Amino acid sequence: MMLSKQIENFLRALGKPLVAFLMSLGKLSVFIVRAVYHALTPPIYFKNFIKQVLEMGFYSVPVVGLTTIFAGMVIALQTYSGFSKYGAESAVANVVLISVTRELAPVLSALMVAGRIGAAMAAEIGTMKVTEQLDALVTLSTNPFKYLFAPRLWAGLCVLPLLVLFGDVIGVFGGYVVGVYKLGFNPANYINSTIENLEAIGIISGLIKAAVFGFIISLMGCYNGYKSKGGAQGVGQATTNAVVSASILVLIFNYLITEIFFAK
Amino acid sequence: MSDIKISIRDLKKSFGRKTVLNGVDLDIEQGESFVVIGGSGAGKSVLIKCIQGLLTPDSGSIQIDGVETTDNSNFNQKDMHAKMGMLFQGGALFDSLSVWENVAFALLENQKTPRDLAKVEAIRVLRQVGLAPDVADLYPSELSGGMQKRVGLARAIITKPEIIFFDEPTTGLDPIMADVINDLIVESAKGLGATTLTITHDMASVKKIADKVAMLYQGKIIWQGTVKEMEKTDNPYVVQFVSGSAQGPIKVEV
Numbered sequence: 202m203m204l205s206k207q208i209e210n211f212l213r214a215l216g217k218p219l220v221a222f223l224m225s226l227g228k229l230s231v232f233i234v235r236a237v238y239h240a241l242t243p244p245i246y247f248k249n250f251i252k253q254v255l256e257m258g259f260y261s262v263p264v265v266g267l268t269t270i271f272a273g274m275v276i277a278l279q280t281y282s283g284f285s286k287y288g289a290e291s292a293v294a295n296v297v298l299i300s301v302t303r304e305l306a307p308v309l310s311a312l313m314v315a316g317r318i319g320a321a322m323a324a325e326i327g328t329m330k331v332t333e334q335l336d337a338l339v340t341l342s343t344n345p346f347k348y349l350f351a352p353r354l355w356a357g358l359c360v361l362p363l364l365v366l367f368g369d370v371i372g373v374f375g376g377y378v379v380g381v382y383k384l385g386f387n388p389a390n391y392i393n394s395t396i397e398n399l400e401a402i403g404i405i406s407g408l409i410k411a412a413v414f415g416f417i418i419s420l421m422g423c424y425n426g427y428k429s430k431g432g433a434q435g436v437g438q439a440t441t442n443a444v445v446s447a448s449i450l451v452l453i454f455n456y457l458i459t460e461i462f463f464a465k
Numbered sequence: 466m467s468d469i470k471i472s473i474r475d476l477k478k479s480f481g482r483k484t485v486l487n488g489v490d491l492d493i494e495q496g497e498s499f500v501v502i503g504g505s506g507a508g509k510s511v512l513i514k515c516i517q518g519l520l521t522p523d524s525g526s527i528q529i530d531g532v533e534t535t536d537n538s539n540f541n542q543k544d545m546h547a548k549m550g551m552l553f554q555g556g557a558l559f560d561s562l563s564v565w566e567n568v569a570f571a572l573l574e575n576q577k578t579p580r581d582l583a584k585v586e587a588i589r590v591l592r593q594v595g596l597a598p599d600v601a602d603l604y605p606s607e608l609s610g611g612m613q614k615r616v617g618l619a620r621a622i623i624t625k626p627e628i629i630f631f632d633e634p635t636t637g638l639d640p641i642m643a644d645v646i647n648d649l650i651v652e653s654a655k656g657l658g659a660t661t662l663t664i665t666h667d668m669a670s671v672k673k674i675a676d677k678v679a680m681l682y683q684g685k686i687i688w689q690g691t692v693k694e695m696e697k698t699d700n701p702y703v704v705q706f707v708s709g710s711a712q713g714p715i716k717v718e719v
Contacts, residue, residue, distance in 0.1 A: 246574075329559075336519050337557035341571050341620075342546040348574075 232424050239346035240354050246347065253356035257318050257415075261364055264317060265310045269368035272305040273297055273375030281384050293384070294394035297376030302403045303463075306368035308455050311361065311414035315447040319422040322353060323443035326426025327436035335427075350427075353419040361415030362408040369407065406462040413458065414451045421447040468495040469531075470628065470660040471516065476525035477684075478511055485511045486522070487684030493662060493677075498654060500663045500671050502706060503681035504715065509664035510554075512681065513630050516662070517549065518542050529628070547575070550621030550659075551630040552650075556613040558605035558620070565591070565601035568619045576624075590619045594649055611642040615649070622653050629654060631663040635670045647673040668707055671695075680706065682715065 280296040326349060329335050338345045373395060380386040421443045429439035469492050476489040485508040493499045503509050514520040516527055518534060527534045534545060558567050566573065568590055569583035578586070588598045594615040605613060614634065621629055634650060635643035647670050654661045654674075663674060671678060672692055679689035680703050688700045695703060705713030 325561075332555055333553045333557040334559055336514070337551070337553055337559070339519055340517055340546055340549060340551040342543045342575050343570075 228428070229424060232427065233420065235346055236350050236354060236420065236423065239344060240351035242347075244347060246352055249348065249352035250355055253352050254360055256321075257314065257356050257419075258360035258363060261310075261314055261317060261360075262367065264313050265364045265368050266371050268309045268313050269301065269306050269372035270375035272309055273301050273372035273377075274379045276300050276305070277376040277379040277384065281380075290384075291394065293380055293386070294376070294391050295398040297380070298373055298395050298398050299403060301372035301376065302369045302407045303459070304407075304455070306365050306372050307361075307407045307410040307414060308451065310364050310368045311411065311418065311451045312448055314361065314364070314415070315418045315421075315444055315451060318357075319418045319443045319447045320440045322419065322422025323426040323429070323439045324436055326423055327429035327439040330427060330429055331432055331435060345427075350419075350423045353423055354416060357415035357417075357419030358412050359415070361411040361418075365407055365411035366404075369404065402462065406458065410455060410458050413454055417450045417454065418447045421450065469493070470495045470497070470529065471662070472526075472528040472531075473516070474526045476512070476515060476527065477523045478508075478515060478520065479523055484684055486515070486525075489525070489681070489684070489686055491679060491686060491689075493660060496658055496660055498651070498661045498663070498674055498676045500665060500675035500678050501681050501686075502666060502668075502671060502678060503664075504666065504706070507681045508684050509681055510632060513551075513632055513662065513664055517551065517630065518545065547571075547624070548627040549630065550624060550626035550628070552614070552617045552621045552632065552634055554632045554636055556605070556610075556617040558613060558616055560605050562604075563601070564596075564603050564605065564608070564616055567605065567616060568601075568623055570620060571624045586623065587619070590623045591616070593622075593653070594619045595645070611638055611646070614638065614642075614646055618646070618649060618653065622657060622659075625657055627659055629657075629659050629661045631661060631665070633665050633667075634663065635665065635667045640669070643667065643670065644673070650674050666706075668709070 276297050277293055280293045281290055284290055284292055284296075326335075329349075335345050335349075338348060377388075377391055377395070380391050381388050425439040425443040425446070426436075429435045471491070471493040473489055473491040476486050477484070478486040489508075489512060491499075491501075501509055501512065511520060515522045516529075516534075522535055525535070529545060532545075534542075558564075559570070562570070565584050565587040569578070569587040572578040572583040572586060573580065584601065588601050591601060592598065596612065596615050596619070600608070600612065600616075605616065608616065618634075631650060634646055638646060650661070650663070651674050653659075661674075663670075665671060675692050677689065677691055678695050679686045680700075681687075682702055688698065688703050690698065695707060698704065701714045705715050
């Protein structure tokens with residue numbers, strides 16, 4: 202008798218968060234379907250899209266540049282110290298190229314943009330929600346999904362690949378700087394080795410990752426802002442959730458996409 | 466027999482286990498200034514949001530110009546909103562847009578009016594609500610509460626709507642500014658010949674703007690009549706609310 206009660210309580214404790222999780226998953230799915238539908242149907246608010254592109258893209262350039270250059274530099278250093286044991290120092294250029302274009306530039310850029318833009322998006326939309334600005338949009342015959350969310354989703358999708366392409370170049374350059382000036386490689390040899398190892402699949406997979414990450418960042422920013430409740434506290438919560446969920450999803454999808462491209 | 470502009474029958478809405486509207490019946494005539502009073506949490510805002518389609522009621526019927534709005538199949542929400550204006554409690558101005566872009570939002574985004582014409586029109590309506598043209602290029606965060614309300618009012622009336630909703634238009638304003646806003650509400654509604662629905666708990670505002678008053682209590686309309694009738698009624702709920710007394714049948718849940 203006691204045991205069955207305990208089991209019941211245990212299942213209850215287990216069930217409540219599970220139901221809550223499934224419900225939020227359901228809400229998110231509905232949100233995604235609505236957002237994608239409205240992103241693909243007119244009217245399209247082109248001006249809002251351009252504004253978001255500038256906000257997400259242009260102003261993120263310094264952050265992405267700094268992140269990737271140091272990533273490239275540290276990889277060059279680590280690879281050298283690790284590989285010199287096997288006399289494989291010549292692999293430095295190749296390792297830098299592969300790690301930067303396939304992994305470091307897309308993932309690190311996405312995490313930085315998630316912190317910078319995902320948070321700002323959730324805070325802005327969350328504030329609009331709690332101050333009834335979203336309702337005001339509807340009463341002015343304007344769909345918030347089209348006016349606010351669609352431009353952000355498109356911007357995320359388009360801008361991240363451009364940022365990552367830029368990050369690729371800067372990251373590889375960072376590796377070159379360390380390789381040549383610190384580790385004493387011949388500049389011409391380093392460049393040749395980089396060009397020889399350049400392969401389309403590495404770059405392209407990195408850019409596809411970037412597009413997916415950009416979409417995820419915008420989606421989490423919009424979704425968490427849209428469902429925020431209450432006042433300042435609710436908006437703060439939404440901001441945290443947007444950054445955390447976007448970052449985790451970026452890492453998960455990074456693995457999945459890598460598996461699709463490179464698992465043999 | 467005058468025309469019924471908004472007709473509500475047995476409207477119900479619950480959030481979780483909490484019933485907010487429990488069978489609301491209401492008829493608002495064309496050109497009338499209708500005020501719904503009720504305590505905080507009585508469901509006034511929910512009522513107004515249901516009429517505008519911002520919330521979906523659980524059951525019941527809402528007809529605007531004889532068209533059922535709770536049935537999505539044969540009516541266009543966008544067309545409905547085109548003939549409505551709303552003044553939100555906190556103004557709900559878009560803080561990323563300047564004052565005139567806020568006021569002219571519907572012209573710019575829906576009617577595709579050229580920007581220069583839209584700005585001229587916005588400044589004209591701003592003047593109508595007592596704001597100088599140089600306010601037009603400011604941002605909402607640079608305005609006082611009373612000015613924000615005026616801008617909100619200008620945004621609500623610029624499209625010359627047939628129905629205007631006012632959500633606690635005087636809340637948070639000093640008594641003099643509240644009276645100014647009340648005057649503006651009466652003026653602009655009469656000027657447009659619009660039907661208005663106001664929700665408030667400010668009795669001074671009710672006396673100033675209402676043709677008809679209804680009291681919402683525990684999710685139902687428990688009394689309605691003209692302002693004169695309100696002052697003479699012996700309905701204990703209305704009497705308590707109008708006099709603002711803690712004693713009476715209405716128990717405040719603390």
